[in-house]
Each structure stands twice: as structure tokens, then as C-alpha cells.
Amino acid sequence: MIAALLAGAALTAPAIKYPMTKTVNHVDMYHGVAVSDPYRWLEQPVSVPEVRDWVTAENKVTFGYLEKIPGRDRLNKELGRRINFERFGTPSKYGDVTIYSRNSGLQNQDVVYVVDKPGAEPRVLLDPNTLSKDGTVALNGMDVSDDGKTLLYGLSSAGSDWVEWHVRDIATGKDKSDVVKHSKFGVGMLNADASGIYYLRFPEVKEGEAFTAANTQPRIFYHELGTEQSADELIYELNEHPDWFIWPGLDESRTYMYLYVNDPSNPNNILWGIDLEHRDRGVQKLFNENDADYNPVFRRGSEHFIWTTKGAPTGKIMVMDTVRRIAPRTIIEATKDTIEAVSVVNNKICIRVMKDAKSAIKVYELNGEFIEEVKLPGLGAVAGFGGKSTDSDTYYSYADFTTPSVIYHYDFASKKSTEFRKPKLPFDTSKYEAKQVFYKSKDGTQVPMFIVHKKGIKLDGSNPTLLYGYGGFNVSNTPWFSTSRTVWMDMGGVWCLANIRGGGEYGKEWHEGALKTKRQNAYDDFIAAAEYLIANKYCTSKTLAIQGGSNGGLLVGACMTQRPELFGVAIPEVGVMDMLRFNKFTIGAAWEADYGSPENLEEFFALYRISPYHNLRANTVYPATLVTTADTDDRVVPAHSFKFAARLQAAHVGEAPVLIRIETDAGHGAGKPITKVLEEVTDIYSFILHNTGKKIPAKF
Structure with a gap:
């Protein structure tokens, strides 16, 4: 029995006089x-x-x-002073248009830039800093049409998860009249011809309850541009399970919608699909067992490329065919390295894996044949390496504890990475060092830990030491650069x-x-x-x-x-x-999948x-x-x-x-x-x- 009682008489007088806080007999x-x-x-x-x-x-x-x-x-x-340097986000291409983010140094929010065609000068496409005096209006979700003509962007105020969606003409920089509300978590996407948007919607909450009311009954809606939101079309809802969550995602053609279905009590997911060009066919229940993680990677006709942990705790890639209806076949087997992200670029399967919490990129043919492991600058973390199956190149960023995020361009034909943008820091990072150690936990499990400090410190117990951790929701903490951390060191x-x-x-089992x-x-x-x-x-x-x-x-x-x-x-x-x-x-x-439920006897006591x-x-x-x-x-x-x-x-x-x-x-x-x-x-x-x-x- 836990007896967490309120304090009685203090043993020593506190150095600070805290406000009196009333208690209630509840x-x-x-x-x-x-x-x-x-x-x-x-x-x-x-x-x-x-x-x-x-x-x-x-x-x-x-x-x-x-x-x-x-x-x-x-x-x-x-x-x-240390964060006051120019920083760039990883570029993305849409037709002839390239879009990226930039911060001049001390801007409250990153600014979105567009380059209209190769060789053109960049111009501001969206500057959230102009939307509030104190910088509390932020970009929360963005999508760009495949032809590079239309921008969908979501705005959140004061750090809220609630989002309002807006649509901007990229050429003119002018917004359409549409404002789509009652959405959350930055889940919104343009349809195939950019005439409308799909978005995740929650019921309106009562006044004063926006930051407390439970978010249930998520539904997927379609909004046709130029119409009132009240006329939006319901695409899908889980009538039989209003407390479950659905998360929509479109394939590369934007004509097929995947539905990630989550039972809050289960850490796995169900995967369904809707052919948006033939909605009368109903929902395809691709993986309905709720026995593993199922993440769609790419669709080629009736073939679905899936990243899954089914029988593979570190992840594998398999293909299922919804027409031939044969058992899914594995094309890339699991290894000891944990899959972190998968994309298909240049008709190649690009897999970002973790090796002891450090990134590597492996490239395969669509039939699963291994091509190469991309040579990276060091033992750190990679982001990006995305794009479309028709792209001949891609961009990615690399960072570690002593290296700020550097953007690289990768060409699939030459299999070479070239430095694209490297920040110029107002201080020297060569005086810091990082290492990885492994230690034993209470039950004997080996756990990795990164340790970062200035070179030449004395191990005499006198160093102020800051230990950081997370440990939940299958989230991996890989090396990242922090200017504030250099000040700490x-x-x-x-x-x-x-x-x-x-x-x-380390994959499913570690989670x-x-x-x-x-x-x-x-x-x-x-x-x-x-x-x-x-x-x-x-x-x-x-x-x-x-x-x-x-x-x-x-x-x-x-x-x-x-x-x-x-x-x-x-x-x-x-x-x-x-x-x-x-x-x-x-x-x-939604966190019951990780934490358990107080309504369950055994989980309550835990x-x-x-x-x-x-x-x-x-x-x-x-x-x-x-x-x-x-x-x-x-x-x-x-x-x-x-x-x-x-x-x-x-x-x-x-x-x-x-x-x-x-x-x-x-x-x-x-x-x-x-x-x-x-x-x-x-x-x-x-x-x-x-x-x-x-x-x-x-x-x-």
C-alpha cells in the first residue's frame, strides 16, 4: 500500500516561503x-x-x-549569442519548386522559403513571425501539391495542439479564403489535384475546456476549397470504437488513403486503406490483427510495401498484393539494426536504421536486393532522405553531439553525398568530445549512454552533471547538436x-x-x-x-x-x-498503450x-x-x-x-x-x- 501523506510539521524551516495552497477532502x-x-x-x-x-x-x-x-x-x-547563427532546414522538391526553412539566428519562428525554379533567388513564402508580436503563433503542419503550386499550412497559437488550416497560392503568395478549424496534431494533406484537403477533426469542445476535455471520436473529413466547412464530407469514423484513434496518410499518388487505427490499450496498430477513386468499394482491412506495427511505405498498383515488426522486433519490409490475395512476402529481412524510417526515392527503398542509437542509411532495390550503405560523416543522427519514387536525388541532414546539422545532397546515380549547407557557428566546437558507454541496469540489462563534455575534464566527482532521459512510446533518442549544451559544457x-x-x-522488445x-x-x-x-x-x-x-x-x-x-x-x-x-x-x-489503465486491477497497482x-x-x-x-x-x-x-x-x-x-x-x-x-x-x-x-x- 502506498501511503503518500501530506506533510505535517516540518523538520527544518524551509528557506523559501511558498504560497499557501488549500487542500480539499477528495x-x-x-x-x-x-x-x-x-x-x-x-x-x-x-x-x-x-x-x-x-x-x-x-x-x-x-x-x-x-x-x-x-x-x-x-x-x-x-x-x-551562441544560437545567433543562420540555420536551414532540409530542402524538399515539388516539380520545379524547392521549399525549405531558414532562421536568421534569433527569429522566434523559422521562415519558409521557396525557390521557384533551379537557379532562381529564394523568396519568403510564409513567415510565422509576422502573425503575432510575441512569436506564439507557429507553423504546425504543412503540405505542398506535387506541381509546387499550392501550399497547405496549419497554424497553432500559444503552443496548442489545435490547428487552423490555410491554403496559399505559391506563385502569388496570397491565401485563399478557406479556414478549416477543429483539427489537431498537424494532420492535414492536399488531395491529388489540390482542389481540397483531407484533415483529422475532433468534436468541438465546450467553452473553457479546450485544454482539459478528453479528445475522443476522431474523424477524417474532406474540405473542398471554396466551400464552407459546414459542408465538409465525412470520409471515415470509427462508430463502433469512439475511444480509438485513426490517423490518415496518403500514398504518393494521393489517391489512396491509409488508416492507422489505434486501440489505446494496445501498443500495436491496425492498418486499413481506402481507394479514394473507388470509395464505393469500402475500407480494405489490410492488417486487422493488431499484433504488430504496420507502416505503409509505398504503393505500386495493388502492391503495398509495408514496414512491420510482425515476427521481427527490429523491423522488416514485406509486400502484400490486395488483388492476388496471396500471403505477404518478406523482401528485406530483419537484422540486429533497428529500422527507424523508410522511404522510396529513385525507385529505391531507403532505410534509416539505428546501430546502438546511431544512424545508418541502407539502400535497396524494390525487389529487396541490397545496393549499398551510404557513407555518413560520422557516428551521429540523420534526418530526411525522403522524396518521391521518381526523384533522382535527395537531401538529408547529419548532426551529432559536437557537429551542428549539416545538409547533404545525395545523387543516386553516382552514389555520392556532397555538402550542401553547413552552418557557420560563432564559437569553436572542437574543444568538446562525446563517447558512448554501456552500463548494467538492476536486472543486468546492458543500457547505452552518451556522455558529452569539454576535453580534459577531471573525473574527481566535482563536475555539475546533467542526466537526460525519456524512455517511452517507442521514441528513440539519437545524437543531436545543441548550442545551449555547449554553454553548459x-x-x-x-x-x-x-x-x-x-x-x-533497439526495436520492439526494447520498447x-x-x-x-x-x-x-x-x-x-x-x-x-x-x-x-x-x-x-x-x-x-x-x-x-x-x-x-x-x-x-x-x-x-x-x-x-x-x-x-x-x-x-x-x-x-x-x-x-x-x-x-x-x-x-x-x-x-491514447497513452494507455504504454502506461496501462487505472481501470485494470494489475495495471492500477503498477x-x-x-x-x-x-x-x-x-x-x-x-x-x-x-x-x-x-x-x-x-x-x-x-x-x-x-x-x-x-x-x-x-x-x-x-x-x-x-x-x-x-x-x-x-x-x-x-x-x-x-x-x-x-x-x-x-x-x-x-x-x-x-x-x-x-x-x-x-x-x-
């Missing part, structure tokens, strides 16, 4: 177990006066503390990434190793990473900080409640903290044991903690962080600060303007250094 019954929820009232929308007043009071204490940390403004200035810091179970680094009742494995892996760093004298418990966002915020919350003495600082960002009620808000029900909110214990010394969230986060609603922070402040008896930083007009993280990002990173680094006994340098 008890829920789960399978005969009475569970207290004294901060239930903080689940109300931020617009409710008593919640708004609580947010204001907490932020006053938090920002009052952060602003007094010596050197904070100096750190903020240096972070801004120049302040003497060590930065570490633990590729714990629950992620996708399933931390599913539902096995979630504790992810936390054991992370705790073991911390113990490795201490044992190898990178740091001590006092100089070790842990950080993670979203599911990673849950990770940090679980670890700091299970082993509070192991960490000096904890930074749980936009975390899922109430594991008994996560499925009640917005898209939370969730109760790990839930950060429910495992805070009275009269306990917790690490210095900076909880972060945002008032308009409609992915992981801020109530998770509100309740956790309130209970933590009541339970904590040490002198280390336990604060909550609540961003205004921001969401889960995507589309957050650079100005807000810089302020948040400044606060996090300042907080960590100050609470590990370190100082921000007088000079960088």
Missing part, C-alpha cells in the same frame, strides 16, 4: 483502494480565478528566486543521455521492456545511469541533476520520489505526474507504485526541484505539474528550493518562440548550477 476509490487527491481543485482551467491566483503566486516566488541567482543575465546573453558541465528501455533504440506493468524497468535503467556516473566520478549525488520532458518529466518525477537522496537537482518538464488520472484529459487516453504525485511522502528531503509547465499545454495538461508541485512543497522538509515555473501563452514545447526558449534554458541552467554549489562564470 477521495477516489480504485479497486477497493481509497486514494486521496487533496489538490484536485488544481485540475480546473487556468482561467478559473482561484487557479489563476495560485499560478500568479507560485510564479512570483519562482521568478523572484531565479532572478536573484548571480550571473543569470550574463548566462542568458551568452545563450543568445563551458561552465564545467557534463551532459549525459541514457537510452533507457521504453524507447525504440516493450518498459510497457505497462514493466514501467519500473525504465526508472531502474535511469537510476542505474546515475549510479554509474557517480561510481565513475563524473559527479556526486550533490552535483548530479536529472532532466526530462513529457514522458521524461514522469521519468524524473518517478526517480526523484523513489530515490530522493540520489540526486542534487531535479527538472521535471511538462511531466505526466498523476498516473491515475492521465487518461481523463485531452489525448491522455501505476500507483510509480505515480510521482501519489508517492510524495511527508517529512522527506527532496532534491532541489524546478517543475516546469505551461498554462496552455493541451498535450500534458498543466494540472499534472500543478498538483505535483503543490504536494511537493507540502511534503518537502529540506532547505533546497522546490519551485514551479509556469510559462504563459505556451504549450507542450513545439513551436515555442526562441525568446521563451532562451529564458527557460537560462532559468534551468542557473537553477542547477546554483543548487549544485557552482557559479556562472564571469566570462565565457
Whole structure:
């Protein structure tokens, strides 16, 4: 039985006077177990006066503390200096048109550019920075017609997942009158002749519930340009399973729609299809067993090329024929390398795989015959390598922990990559180094971890060390470059990434190793990473900080409640903290595939044991903690962080600060303007250094 009680009399007087937070006598019954929820009232929308007043009071204490940390403004200035360089996105071609993104340095949002034909000068196609004074309107989804004449783009405000779709004529730069609402998650696409759009729509929510109401009954609609949205045509809905989720995707011809169907309780997916030119034929149930992952790659007539984990935990490629109706045949067998992405370009199957969380690109003929492994600049991460089956070339980006994203052009005929764009940094990266180590978790599992720092550091336990993790939803954490991380390292810091179970680094089995009742494995892996760093004298418990966002915020919350003495600082960002009620808000029900359901007896007890909110214990010394969230986060609603922070402040008896930083007009993280990002990173680094006994340098 978990007895997470509220704090009684404090053992030591807190150094900070926290706002008084009222409690309510609310008890829920789960399978005969009475569970207290004294901060239930903080689940109300931020617009409710008593919640708004609580947010204001907490932020006053938090920002009052952060602003007094010596050197904070100096750190903020240096972070801004380092990110102030020109950055480009990977180009995509549509007919004669090439489209890419660019940021001049400190622009809040990336700008979309178009090159009308080879050799032409680029011009601005879409600049989200002009749509709001504070940079909080962001691009959230984009599609371009195959002829390069029409742009579909989605806009989100204040970090919300809700999207409004707009259509722009690329030649003139003028928008059509259409505005399509009630869509979410950036799922929208143009039809074959760009006369309309397919989009994912959710029922309208009641006023004041946009950031709390559960998102159920997703439906796929078609909007004909030039008509009212009220006349939009329903393409498909799951009447028999309103709590399931469907995600549409078009094939290369845009005449066939794939439907990814997800039962929230199952980590696999069903795959169906609709021939949009013959809709009277109904839905084709391509893979209806819900026993593996099924991802369409390419369609050639009645042949469907599928990337699947069926009998292949690391993934394989097979082909099924919906006319011949013979058993699907495997054309590319699984290997020890994990498939991360698949595309068909130049009539070649291009597979991005991971080898110990590092990228490789393998190219095959459509019959599965191996051609080559593309030579990459180093052991890092690749993005891109997409396009159409008729393209003769492609672009991709490469980055690692010490190399910023460089864009390469790849020619299929010569099998050569050439450097296309390389950023010019305002600082030297040659003084940093990265390595990968493997350590044993509690059950003996070998887990990889990247460690990055300045060359020549001393392993004497004195280094402020930041351990980052995620470990969920089959998401893989591969090397990426961060300008803020270089600042951290120049302040003497060590930065570490633990590729714990629950992620996708080693395929299906690695993901399933931390599913539902096995979630504790992810936390054991992370705790073991911390113990490795201490044992190898990178740091001590006092100089070790842990950080993670979203599911990673849950990770940090679980670890700091299970082993509070192991960490000096904890930074749980936009975390899922109430594991008994996560499925009640917005898209939370979809997470049951990873977490399990409180309605299931066995899964309830597993969730109760790990839930950060429910495992805070009275009269306990917790690490210095900076909880972060945002008032308009409609992915992981801020109530998770509100309740956790309130209970933590009541339970904590040490002198280390336990604060909550609540961003205004921001969401889960995507589309957050650079100005807000810089302020948040400044606060996090300042907080960590100050609470590990370190100082921000007088000079960088």
C-alpha cells in the first residue's frame, strides 16, 4: 500500500516561503483502494480565478528566486549569442519548386522559403513571425501539391495542439479564403489535384475546456476549397470504437488513403486503406490483427510495401498484393539494426536504421536486393532522405553531439553525398568530445549512454552533471547538436543521455521492456545511469541533476520520489505526474498503450507504485526541484505539474528550493518562440548550477 501523506510539521524551516495552497477532502476509490487527491481543485482551467491566483503566486516566488541567482543575465546573453547563427532546414522538391526553412539566428519562428525554379533567388513564402508580436503563433503542419503550386499550412497559437488550416497560392503568395478549424496534431494533406484537403477533426469542445476535455471520436473529413466547412464530407469514423484513434496518410499518388487505427490499450496498430477513386468499394482491412506495427511505405498498383515488426522486433519490409490475395512476402529481412524510417526515392527503398542509437542509411532495390550503405560523416543522427519514387536525388541532414546539422545532397546515380549547407557557428566546437558507454541496469540489462563534455575534464566527482532521459512510446533518442549544451559544457558541465528501455533504440522488445506493468524497468535503467556516473566520478549525488520532458518529466518525477537522496537537482518538464488520472484529459487516453489503465486491477497497482504525485511522502528531503509547465499545454495538461508541485512543497522538509515555473501563452514545447526558449534554458541552467554549489562564470 502506498501511503503518500501530506506533510505535517516540518523538520527544518524551509528557506523559501511558498504560497499557501488549500487542500480539499477528495477521495477516489480504485479497486477497493481509497486514494486521496487533496489538490484536485488544481485540475480546473487556468482561467478559473482561484487557479489563476495560485499560478500568479507560485510564479512570483519562482521568478523572484531565479532572478536573484548571480550571473543569470550574463548566462542568458551568452545563450543568445551562441544560437545567433543562420540555420536551414532540409530542402524538399515539388516539380520545379524547392521549399525549405531558414532562421536568421534569433527569429522566434523559422521562415519558409521557396525557390521557384533551379537557379532562381529564394523568396519568403510564409513567415510565422509576422502573425503575432510575441512569436506564439507557429507553423504546425504543412503540405505542398506535387506541381509546387499550392501550399497547405496549419497554424497553432500559444503552443496548442489545435490547428487552423490555410491554403496559399505559391506563385502569388496570397491565401485563399478557406479556414478549416477543429483539427489537431498537424494532420492535414492536399488531395491529388489540390482542389481540397483531407484533415483529422475532433468534436468541438465546450467553452473553457479546450485544454482539459478528453479528445475522443476522431474523424477524417474532406474540405473542398471554396466551400464552407459546414459542408465538409465525412470520409471515415470509427462508430463502433469512439475511444480509438485513426490517423490518415496518403500514398504518393494521393489517391489512396491509409488508416492507422489505434486501440489505446494496445501498443500495436491496425492498418486499413481506402481507394479514394473507388470509395464505393469500402475500407480494405489490410492488417486487422493488431499484433504488430504496420507502416505503409509505398504503393505500386495493388502492391503495398509495408514496414512491420510482425515476427521481427527490429523491423522488416514485406509486400502484400490486395488483388492476388496471396500471403505477404518478406523482401528485406530483419537484422540486429533497428529500422527507424523508410522511404522510396529513385525507385529505391531507403532505410534509416539505428546501430546502438546511431544512424545508418541502407539502400535497396524494390525487389529487396541490397545496393549499398551510404557513407555518413560520422557516428551521429540523420534526418530526411525522403522524396518521391521518381526523384533522382535527395537531401538529408547529419548532426551529432559536437557537429551542428549539416545538409547533404545525395545523387543516386553516382552514389555520392556532397555538402550542401553547413552552418557557420560563432564559437569553436572542437574543444568538446562525446563517447558512448554501456552500463548494467538492476536486472543486468546492458543500457547505452552518451556522455558529452569539454576535453580534459577531471573525473574527481566535482563536475555539475546533467542526466537526460525519456524512455517511452517507442521514441528513440539519437545524437543531436545543441548550442545551449555547449554553454553548459563551458561552465564545467557534463551532459549525459541514457537510452533507457521504453524507447525504440533497439526495436520492439526494447520498447516493450518498459510497457505497462514493466514501467519500473525504465526508472531502474535511469537510476542505474546515475549510479554509474557517480561510481565513475563524473559527479556526486550533490552535483548530479536529472532532466526530462513529457514522458521524461514522469521519468524524473518517478526517480526523484523513489530515490530522493540520489540526486542534487531535479527538472521535471511538462511531466505526466498523476498516473491515475492521465487518461481523463485531452489525448491522455491514447497513452494507455504504454502506461496501462487505472481501470485494470494489475495495471492500477503498477501505476500507483510509480505515480510521482501519489508517492510524495511527508517529512522527506527532496532534491532541489524546478517543475516546469505551461498554462496552455493541451498535450500534458498543466494540472499534472500543478498538483505535483503543490504536494511537493507540502511534503518537502529540506532547505533546497522546490519551485514551479509556469510559462504563459505556451504549450507542450513545439513551436515555442526562441525568446521563451532562451529564458527557460537560462532559468534551468542557473537553477542547477546554483543548487549544485557552482557559479556562472564571469566570462565565457
